Amino acid sequence: MASDMSPTVRPDPTPPGQDRLSKAVRHKRIIAQLAASPTLRASELAVMLNVSGETIRRDLLDLHEQGLINRTYGGASRPFALEAARSDRRRVMIAEREAIAAAVSAMILPKEVLMLGGGATTYHVARFLAARNHDITVITHDFASAIALGTNSSIRVLCCAGRLHPGEGYVIGAQTIASINGYEANRAIVGATGIGARGIYDADDEAGAIYGAMIQRAAEAIVVADHSKFDQPAVAVCARWPAIDRLVTDRAPTGALAGALREAGTELIVAGP
Template sequence: MYQEERLIEIVHYLKQHERMSVEDICDQFHVSRDTARRDLVKLEEQNAIVRTRGGAILPDSHREIKDYQHRLMTVSEEKKAIGRAAASLIREGDNLILDTSTTVQACADQMEAMGCTVITNSINQADILSNKAKVTIQLLGGRLQKEHRFLYGTSVIEKLSHYFVEKSFIGVVGISEHGLTIAHEEDGMVKRKMIQQAKQAVVLADHTKLGVTEHFQFAELKDIDLLITDQPPAPSFKDMLTKHGVELLVTEKGANQ
């Protein structure tokens, strides 16, 4: 494939997935990392992308953080597989924290009928779990972010400080050497507290989030215990996780690729 063809395909991929890492380019087009970087430099010169550490995103004029209802309609099979793997870690009697992400919602969807307590600031998570008879739900009250349907603010963080749980399940927009990042600071502050209150902090992130750095860092890699994803990361990414004591779980389908 000629470079011009790759550049068109890279932009097409970004319009669908919002982010693309150097590793994604290497895997998809069977090129070296140097070739992938040259492609990104060329696209940046054309003002078609914005380069990030480890990959690229579209310029702000082409990007948007989709509202929650839109993202619900586009929950991928990869996210469902991650959610299924996360749900398999839940045990009878567990106290849990679930954040607002659609990948974490995939976990809530697939939780078995067992007695446990879930603390969340997500209206959607509470609605899904309300159909599971044995699950006790504690919905954290605060200011409503209408577009993305989560509650935030000092009252949410204060309330969280009184709960101690076995596991928290957290979604991200990016996870990289710069830690866990997200677009909205108010959401990130709540996620930070959710991690602090759990014995085990579990991050759910599909492969498009790996190597990505977003606007607001809410935790460092050393703050989390387990990352569940759908494709094996690059060796350098695995080494980074090991260095910070983070375990890695790749979904069954991804592990067999």
């Protein structure tokens, strides 16, 4: 009697009449889902994409190896944002950052005292303040911003003490925070590595502490960030949205981030080119 040696045929998980999604499309949808929700379960993704659990596990492994997601037990999460070198950051999003800087410059009145954090976007703010504003005082821990502001003789520049961060060109540490705590300001203007529904983040915990201190010492807090920072968490939380008065950006956010801004009462200013 001959035994039946025919292979086992597994059913196709794709419903009749529905095309199976390509790997590239599945990957795009997984990343899009993580933009809306910080964590996802593999089982939920398998149902959403109409594929087997084995297929979704391979997809998550591929995306993890590309650095686009973090694999977790049973699913995936967004990767934490990392800060590129400052020289590299200065070469991207120039038009968007200049539009943001111009919008901030237009808000500032003579005799105001500002605190200005370090970073690529805030450097553009310093340039526009130097070109368009007068009779203001700016407290900063960032050397490049201090030099840019110093080209305008009507701007008084106060530099914070602290330990030099050679790669970023600013000072950090306990002395820097002590310097900030010795002042009061009308406005704090800070950037961020990333922004999300919970608040603003920085990849450097010491820099994040400085931005948080600036926000606490100012009557108004302004965050400047282009749209590439949306839904990008990083290791250090600088401030939650209720502590932020205005977000100046180049594109209106959507989803959970937009909802968080509305709930916190943070004013959204979208700067045109």
